[in-house]
Amino acid sequence: MSNPQSQHFVLKASSPATSGVIAKVTTYLAGHGCYISELSQFDDQETGHFFMRAVCEITEGDHTIDSIEAGFGDVAESFDMKFSFHDSKQPVKTLIMVSQHDHCLDDLLYRHRKGELAIEITAIVSNHLDLRPMAEREGIRFIYLPVTKENKPQQEEELMKVIDETKTDLVVLARYMQILSNKLCASLRGRAINIHHSFLPGFKGARPYYQAFDRGVKLIGATAHYVTADLDEGPIIDQAVQRVDHTYGPKQLTATGRDTETVALAKAVQLHTQHRVFLDGNKTVIFS
Known part of the structure; x- marks a missing residue:
């Protein structure tokens, strides 16, 4: 069950379509105390672009949205990925x-x-x-x-x-x-x-x-x-x-x-x- 006191965020990411993107992103998130409650992806075969949206809850450790975002740069760089993190509680x-x-x-x-x-x-x-x-x-x-x-x-x-x-x-x-x-x-x-x-x-x-x-x-x-x-x-x-x-x-x-x-x-x-x-x-x- 979700803890109302925990941090929730949405990750939006897009990159050229290639293999291994989902595996690397989800492995990174899981390794930083994140429970992925929703995951959507789409591969536009006409443009060769890949899009992904993940809804996450931080359930373990001392991780924060900011610290997870800061470390995500290495993952993004390996896929020429554009990404953004959004705190679900922030209007x-x-x-x-x-x-x-x-x-x-x-x-x-x-x-x-x-x-x-x-x-x-x-x-x-x-x-x-x-x-x-x-x-x-x-x-x-x-x-x-x-x-x-x-x-x-x-x-x-x-x-x-x-x-x-x-x-x-x-x-x-x-x-x-x-x-x-x-x-x-x-x-x-x-x-x-x-x-x-x-x-x-x-x-x-x-x-x-x-x-x-x-x-x-x-x-x-x-x-x-x-x-x-x-x-x-x-x-x-x-x-x-x-x-x-x-x-x-x-x-x-x-x-x-x-x-x-x-x-x-x-x-x-x-x-x-x-x-x-x-x-x-x-x-x-x-x-x-």
Whole structure:
């Protein structure tokens, strides 16, 4: 039985695919007092990359997460491995960005309040003041950074200052209606999640749900993905779909869209903060 006082951690590792990786990693962990309660691995035969996630509990000796991580470098070096250790008891420092739509922020705050998301919200940043009362009601720092074409570079610099100052690990764009610069996307690679509607076919521009109504769509969807310089084309983390029919008017489609957006975004945040997601080029490997 697990000891609630013991240390638990998640090891994420990726390397070129080769034999002996699992054996060496598990032997090292076992030799340092670790009980491996969960182990997942995937070999991408198209790219030749290997991915592994291990959930561990330190059950023996005077080992700590830091000491185990420090000694793991020799194992990683022998396989040209990238790795990270994550204390399971430490919530992920998360900054949320919003504009005027409140449904995704409201859902994330509710799930956070109920303990469903392992996050510590460092701040809520917005280019509008509409959702300030929602942040203040939760006792969360609200930062107003209005964006114009002229001041966008300066405001993005201010945003990065906040991220660095708060030691934020994850940025969530909860219907933040501004396009991030290529420079900012590069700085936040693999640690910024966005949500957008996704229909079959796709509708871009204003009033997408009214466009969907005019075309008689039968599926309403949403996609949560990592932010890249290619708008809405980053590596996909999660998607939600709901069937609709001819009886749905534009307002009903919009309401259904809100639901799918909140579900997909919350799931993506959960997967990321549980350290289940690996970047694999423009795809993701997710151990769910």
